[in-house]
Amino acid sequence: MELFHQMISGLLGIPERQISSTLHLLDEGATIPFISRYRKEATGGLNEVQIENIKEQHDKLCDIARRKETILSTINEQGKLTPELEKRINATWNPTELEDIYLPYKPKRKTRAEAARQKGLEPLAMIMMLQREPNLTAKAATFVKGDVKDTEDALKGARDIIAEQVNEDERARNAIRNQFTRQAEITAKVVKGKEEEAAKYRDYFDFSESLKRCTSHRLLAIRRAESEGLLKVSISPDDEACLERLDRQFVHGNNECSHQVKEATADAYKRLLKPSIETEFAAQSKEKADDEAIRVFTENLRQLLLSPPLGQKRVLAIDPGFRTGCKVVCLDAQGNLLHNENIYPHPPVNKTGEAASKLRKMIEAYEIEAISIGNGTASRETEDFINHQTFDRQIPVFVVSEQGASIYSASKIARDEFPDYDVTVRGAVSIGRRLMDPLAELVKIDPKSIGVGQYQHDVDQTKLKKALDQTVENCVNLVGVNLNTASSHLLTYISGLGSQLAQNIVNFRAENGAFSSRKELMKVPRMGAKAFEQCAGFLRIPGAKNPLDNTAVHPESYHIVEQMAKDLKCSVDELIANKELRQKIKISDYITPTVGLPTLQDIMQELDKPGRDPRKAIKVFEFDKNVRTIADLREGMILPGIVGNITNFGAFVDIGIKENGLVHLSQLAERYISDPTEIVSIHQHVMVRVMNVDTDRKRIQLSMIGVQQD
Structure with a gap:
C-alpha cells in the first residue's frame, strides 16, 4: 500500500502524506465532496479534481496488481515461472511492459509457429537464428519427414517460428513502439462508392496527419466515420525505418541463414508486430481523445449546472410553437404548477388579441414576477410578441434552453411528478423551473441529452457516465439543497445519500411535515451515523431554529461557533447578524488537534454570508431584433x-x-x-x-x- 502512495505521489506531484490520508478517508466510505469540503486538514486542502485523480490512479494500480496475480498464476500452471521471471513481473507497474513480459506465455489459438513446432521444426529455427550454418539447404533437408513435404516447407515453418519469436521479443516491440511514437501517421481514405453517403466527412476523404498532432475531435470524427463503414483508417510509422531497426537486432552476417532470418523478420513485422502495435496505438489514441472529450463535456456540464438561478419567484413559462400554439404554465415560487393553457399568437391561427388578453389575466391572477420562454421553434416570434405587450408592472423576460426538455417530459420522473398532465405541460413546467433553479431541474435529465457534449456517443460510455455523475454530485454539493423542498432526484446526488435514503427523506417529510433541524434527519429510516456525517453539511433548512442549519457549517463544528458566541457573550444569531462582533474573533484561539485553520476560515466565511449561493446573479438578455434567419x-x-x-x-x-x-x-x-x-x-x-x-x-x-x- 505504501508503494502505491509513493507512486501516486510521484505521478501527481502531491505529498505522500496527503495521498495516504485521502485514500484512508475514501476507504472509510467518505465521498469526494465531503472530503474536499470538511476534511481539509487531513488532505492539505485538496480539491475535488485532485481527490478524484488520486482515486483514479489508485484504482488503476489495483487493476494492475490483480492482472499480475492472474499472469503469475497462469505462468505457474504452465510450470515456467522462474524466480527471475517472477521478480520482473512484480517489479513492473507499466501495463504495456507487463503484457510484453507475458506475451510468450500467453495461451493462444493455434498459430503458424505452433503448427511448425508440432512438425519438429524448432531445432531448425534455432540453427537459423544462430546464423552460423554453412549449408542451410542440406541441414533443412534432414527435417523433411512426416508432415514436412520438402526443404522449402521446412524453411517456411522455421521462419514462422522465428517470426513469432521476433514478435514476442520485448526489445523489438519497444523499438517498434518508439518508431510509432515518433513517426506514426494516421491516414483515412473514403471507401469506394461511399462518397455521397460520407459527404459530411469529406475533410477526411484523403487525410493524413501525424498521430501525435491529431486533435481529439478530428480523431473521434475519423473513428466515427470508420465505424459507420465510410472511411478506411490506418496508423503507420515509416516501414523502412522499422525493418532496418529489426534487421540490426536480428540479422547478423550475409549468408543463407541470415537471408532467411531477414525474410522471417519482415514477415514478423508485417503480419504480427505492426498490426499488434497499431492496435495498441489506436486504443491509446482513442483513450486519449475520449479523455479530452470527456473533460470538455464535464466542464461544460459543470458550467451549465451552475448557471445563474432566478430564485424563488412566480414564473410564467412558455413552450413556443406555431401550428400547435404555445403551451403556457404558471408556477408558484416553489415551482409548483398552478395553471396551464394554450395560446395561439402566431400563424396559421393568429389569435393575437386573445393570446394577449389571456397572458395579462394570468400575469395578474398568479402575480407573475418573470417570464421564461423556451428557445426552440417560434422562440424569437414569441419573445417579440411578449415584448410588445404592456403589463401593469415591469416583468423581466428570459429565453432558456429547451435542450433535453422533451426527453424529461416523457421520462418516468416527469410522469411521477405530473401523472395527470401530458408531455406538453411537463415540458413547459421544465422550461419555467430551469429559469428558477437550473441545477435542481437539469439533474432530472440524462446529461448526454443536455447538448453540451463533443462526440459524446463515440467515447467510452462507462467512463463518461462515471465522470458526468461525479460532476453532477460535485455541483449539487457545492450549492447545497433545501432539505424541505428538494426532490428525491436532487437529494440522490447529495453526499452519502443515494436513491433509497433520498426517497426515505421525501417520504418522512410527507408523513411528518417539514424538518425543523438537521438532527431530525437521524429519525429517517436507514439514516445511520456515517450517512448523516456525509450529508448533513450539504442540506439547508431556511428558517430553522438553529441558524447554523441553513449554512454549510457542519454539525460536527457547531460547538466551535457556540464557543465563539459564548466567548463574546452573545447568541449564535447575534454573532451571525453582527459583523463587528465577528471581527473581534481571533480564529487561531480555536485551533485544536482536529480543527485547523482551513475549517475555521470556512466557518467564518459561512458566518459572513450564511447559506450563500456560489452561483452568479442572473441577467436579462436580448438577441438582435433584425436577425431572424x-x-x-x-x-x-x-x-x-x-x-x-x-x-x-x-x-x-x-x-x-x-x-x-x-x-x-x-x-x-x-x-x-x-x-x-x-x-x-x-x-x-x-x-x-x-x-x-x-x-x-x-x-x-x-x-x-x-x-x-x-
Missing part, C-alpha cells in the same frame, strides 16, 4: 449571443437563429490560448462579429477578436 446575416455584423456549447476547437454561440455560429479557438482572443474555457463559459453573454456565412452548409464563422465585450 441565416439569410439575414452579413459579414461584419456585430451581434449579441449566448455561448451554448464549448469544444476543444472553439465555442458555439446562439445568435438567435436556428443555426449556431462557431467562434474558432483562434478567434476567441488576440493572444494564444489552448483551451476555450480560458475565455468563455457556458451561457456566457458575448458580442461576436460575423466573419463568414455558408448558407448551403448552414455554417457560420464568428469572431470575438476586436469586439468590445460588455
Whole structure:
C-alpha cells in the first residue's frame, strides 16, 4: 500500500502524506465532496479534481496488481515461472511492459509457429537464428519427414517460428513502439462508392496527419466515420525505418541463414508486430481523445449546472410553437404548477388579441414576477410578441434552453411528478423551473441529452457516465439543497445519500411535515451515523431554529461557533447578524488537534454570508431584433449571443437563429490560448462579429477578436 502512495505521489506531484490520508478517508466510505469540503486538514486542502485523480490512479494500480496475480498464476500452471521471471513481473507497474513480459506465455489459438513446432521444426529455427550454418539447404533437408513435404516447407515453418519469436521479443516491440511514437501517421481514405453517403466527412476523404498532432475531435470524427463503414483508417510509422531497426537486432552476417532470418523478420513485422502495435496505438489514441472529450463535456456540464438561478419567484413559462400554439404554465415560487393553457399568437391561427388578453389575466391572477420562454421553434416570434405587450408592472423576460426538455417530459420522473398532465405541460413546467433553479431541474435529465457534449456517443460510455455523475454530485454539493423542498432526484446526488435514503427523506417529510433541524434527519429510516456525517453539511433548512442549519457549517463544528458566541457573550444569531462582533474573533484561539485553520476560515466565511449561493446573479438578455434567419446575416455584423456549447476547437454561440455560429479557438482572443474555457463559459453573454456565412452548409464563422465585450 505504501508503494502505491509513493507512486501516486510521484505521478501527481502531491505529498505522500496527503495521498495516504485521502485514500484512508475514501476507504472509510467518505465521498469526494465531503472530503474536499470538511476534511481539509487531513488532505492539505485538496480539491475535488485532485481527490478524484488520486482515486483514479489508485484504482488503476489495483487493476494492475490483480492482472499480475492472474499472469503469475497462469505462468505457474504452465510450470515456467522462474524466480527471475517472477521478480520482473512484480517489479513492473507499466501495463504495456507487463503484457510484453507475458506475451510468450500467453495461451493462444493455434498459430503458424505452433503448427511448425508440432512438425519438429524448432531445432531448425534455432540453427537459423544462430546464423552460423554453412549449408542451410542440406541441414533443412534432414527435417523433411512426416508432415514436412520438402526443404522449402521446412524453411517456411522455421521462419514462422522465428517470426513469432521476433514478435514476442520485448526489445523489438519497444523499438517498434518508439518508431510509432515518433513517426506514426494516421491516414483515412473514403471507401469506394461511399462518397455521397460520407459527404459530411469529406475533410477526411484523403487525410493524413501525424498521430501525435491529431486533435481529439478530428480523431473521434475519423473513428466515427470508420465505424459507420465510410472511411478506411490506418496508423503507420515509416516501414523502412522499422525493418532496418529489426534487421540490426536480428540479422547478423550475409549468408543463407541470415537471408532467411531477414525474410522471417519482415514477415514478423508485417503480419504480427505492426498490426499488434497499431492496435495498441489506436486504443491509446482513442483513450486519449475520449479523455479530452470527456473533460470538455464535464466542464461544460459543470458550467451549465451552475448557471445563474432566478430564485424563488412566480414564473410564467412558455413552450413556443406555431401550428400547435404555445403551451403556457404558471408556477408558484416553489415551482409548483398552478395553471396551464394554450395560446395561439402566431400563424396559421393568429389569435393575437386573445393570446394577449389571456397572458395579462394570468400575469395578474398568479402575480407573475418573470417570464421564461423556451428557445426552440417560434422562440424569437414569441419573445417579440411578449415584448410588445404592456403589463401593469415591469416583468423581466428570459429565453432558456429547451435542450433535453422533451426527453424529461416523457421520462418516468416527469410522469411521477405530473401523472395527470401530458408531455406538453411537463415540458413547459421544465422550461419555467430551469429559469428558477437550473441545477435542481437539469439533474432530472440524462446529461448526454443536455447538448453540451463533443462526440459524446463515440467515447467510452462507462467512463463518461462515471465522470458526468461525479460532476453532477460535485455541483449539487457545492450549492447545497433545501432539505424541505428538494426532490428525491436532487437529494440522490447529495453526499452519502443515494436513491433509497433520498426517497426515505421525501417520504418522512410527507408523513411528518417539514424538518425543523438537521438532527431530525437521524429519525429517517436507514439514516445511520456515517450517512448523516456525509450529508448533513450539504442540506439547508431556511428558517430553522438553529441558524447554523441553513449554512454549510457542519454539525460536527457547531460547538466551535457556540464557543465563539459564548466567548463574546452573545447568541449564535447575534454573532451571525453582527459583523463587528465577528471581527473581534481571533480564529487561531480555536485551533485544536482536529480543527485547523482551513475549517475555521470556512466557518467564518459561512458566518459572513450564511447559506450563500456560489452561483452568479442572473441577467436579462436580448438577441438582435433584425436577425431572424441565416439569410439575414452579413459579414461584419456585430451581434449579441449566448455561448451554448464549448469544444476543444472553439465555442458555439446562439445568435438567435436556428443555426449556431462557431467562434474558432483562434478567434476567441488576440493572444494564444489552448483551451476555450480560458475565455468563455457556458451561457456566457458575448458580442461576436460575423466573419463568414455558408448558407448551403448552414455554417457560420464568428469572431470575438476586436469586439468590445460588455
